[in-house]
Amino acid sequence: MGFYKIGKVVLRSMFKKPATLMYPVVPRTWQDRTRGHIGIEEASCILCGICAKKCPTNAIEVSRDQRVWVIERMQCVQCGCCVEVCPKKCLFMNQEYTTPSTEKTIDRFSIPEQPKPAPAAESKPAPAADPKPAPTAEPKPAPAAEETAKAAE
Numbered sequence: 001m002g003f004y005k006i007g008k009v010v011l012r013s014m015f016k017k018p019a020t021l022m023y024p025v026v027p028r029t030w031q032d033r034t035r036g037h038i039g040i041e042e043a044s045c046i047l048c049g050i051c052a053k054k055c056p057t058n059a060i061e062v063s064r065d066q067r068v069w070v071i072e073r074m075q076c077v078q079c080g081c082c083v084e085v086c087p088k089k090c091l092f093m094n095q096e097y098t099t100p101s102t103e104k105t106i107d108r109f110s111i112p113e114q115p116k117p118a119p120a121a122e123s124k125p126a127p128a129a130d131p132k133p134a135p136t137a138e139p140k141p142a143p144a145a146e147e148t149a150k151a152a153e
């Protein structure tokens with residue numbers, strides 16, 4: 001009876017696809033929501049420290065003076081909280097897992113200076129054309145009545 005059962009399993013397996021991958025010939029594919037490890041886009045980070053404050057395991061350290069963002073990989077539990085709270089959306093969940101290690105892995109990222117916004121160009125109003133008033137013809141006073149009387153004499 002046992003032989004019959006095993007024979008059935010063997011025969012079925014012969015015509016099935018293997019459950020394993022021929023890794024590394026066939027590359028590993030990650031599911032969309034796989035939580036591998038936290039990544040950072042250094043250029044967008046403003047060193048606000050919100051991610052470090054919200055991290056439940058204190059895996060993140062932010063130093064404004066040294067301009068570094070540090071994560072202790074083995075302390076991170078991939079909860080994704082830091083990704084959600086980052087105001088600049090510069091943290092992301094990388095799907096690949098970190099390399100296994102027997103020692104604590106601490107990754108440091110140097111944060112570059114943020115480019116200062118260019119000062120807004122002062123829009124000086126164009127000098128208004130000075131409209132000179134057209135010379136007005138001065139009204140000549142009418143000859144006085146006395147002068148006209150003298151002229152008549």
Ligand code: SF4
Nearest residue numbers: 045046048049051086
């Ligand atoms: S990664 Fe985001 S939350 Fe963390 S310090 Fe940088 S900007 Fe702030």
Ligand code: SF4
Nearest residue numbers: 055076077079080082
């Ligand atoms: S994923 Fe969670 S545990 Fe890991 S650094 Fe972010 S907040 Fe901390």
